[in-house]
Amino acid sequence: MAAVENDSNFVWERAFVYNMARLRKMRGMSQNELANRLTAKGLPFYQATVQRVENGERSVRLDEACVIAELFEVSLDAMMTNFEGPMETASYSVDRVRRFAGSLVDAGQEDFGEFLNEFEILSITFDEMLTASGHKATSELSWLAAWLIKCGWVIESWIDVERYANGLTVKSGDWHEAHVTMVEAWTELQWLQDESVEMWQVLPEKERPWFLADLDPIELQRWIIGRSSGEHSEAP
Template sequence: MPDAKNPYATWEENFRTHMRSRREALGITQTELARELRAKGLSFHQQTVQRVEGGERPVRLDEAFLISDALSFPIYSMVKPPEGEIGSMYTAIDRLRRAAARAQEEVLEAESAFADSAEFLAIEFEDLLQRESDRSGAVVRWGAAWMVKARRVQDSLSDTARSLNGITDDSDDDWTEIAVPFPNVAEDFRWIDDEVDPWVHMPETERPEAMADMQPMALYDYVRDYMENWNEQHPEAP
């Protein structure tokens, strides 16, 4: 119960209520919160957080601001009466945004790592094109199918990063215009998607775009069988 002799007791009670509910909604333990507050310069331990939330220890103004910052919740909201369903919804949304921010970092890191491998694939595919004069041949179509797979993954990662940015971005900019800072190395091979020579007269199932729908092992079997048949038909080849 608020202390009638302390006109700020209700504010403190509201702060404790928000502190506990906010921490729990974010999935942060008392120990983890104490560790973060120590990093901000406060001499807090798990027991300190427990006593504050339990009303056994008052909160100084500087502590209140740092606790609010650690919980990413405005100080003025921390001292307001709980807002029932609306306040709970706000907390749930903010928890979602925190998770999206972490996911966005992971996606961008994955995109960067994948781009390195895709670039290596593109270099090897370029060499393959130099060696194979017939772009309608099975080997070129096999390599092109893997380029299509790589492009699809890069496009998907970029789209995911943009979608996550729509949750995490606080700016007034169009969140769909986020600049994903990784070049799509398959961009130079967009002709693979074009329904022009060398594949326009081929059955759709034999075009790289359709072959890219095949499972990896099926693609390996495809080119292996082709190479085995070719070797049988050209035993004199080195």
């Protein structure tokens, strides 16, 4: 970045310096504290450096601008945009929403990978129990099927969350390819909530998977514990 001048060509740099000072004050940071935080990020700044930048007496290099924007958790675009009045607040909030949406997707994908691993284990266990029972419905199978249905609802919800969250970021359009496996995994098990499947008809209505899946987790756990202990425990 070149030194701040009055020429209109440098309006973006004036905006950066203005937003740097504005965000520092909004966070309740002194110039010295900002300098210390930037130094901790590998950018050797001093209080005098911050003061000179805010006074327009020192230019800001591109690498420095990136670190400063990262510290304030805003994009370079937002740092170089200068709105006035309510639009200033709105622009800052929009930028933050977009950044947090991106973080939500990144963090969610990592945790969701672990979720899908456990979902796969549940699916394999269900298939093994189903084969062992000769494809005959049991309370245990119905209980496990109910949990698989609940997991399927989470998968469907997460697909929507990720799609719409990506719509706020530059990642829009990438979500589908990343989770084809997740969609296929749930698609293969959607028959569990099909009320016309003959296998489940031998069970009382309140013991069928789709009914149990509507119970909250504590009720569902109590139900299977009651069945396993020999107690007659109908679903609420």
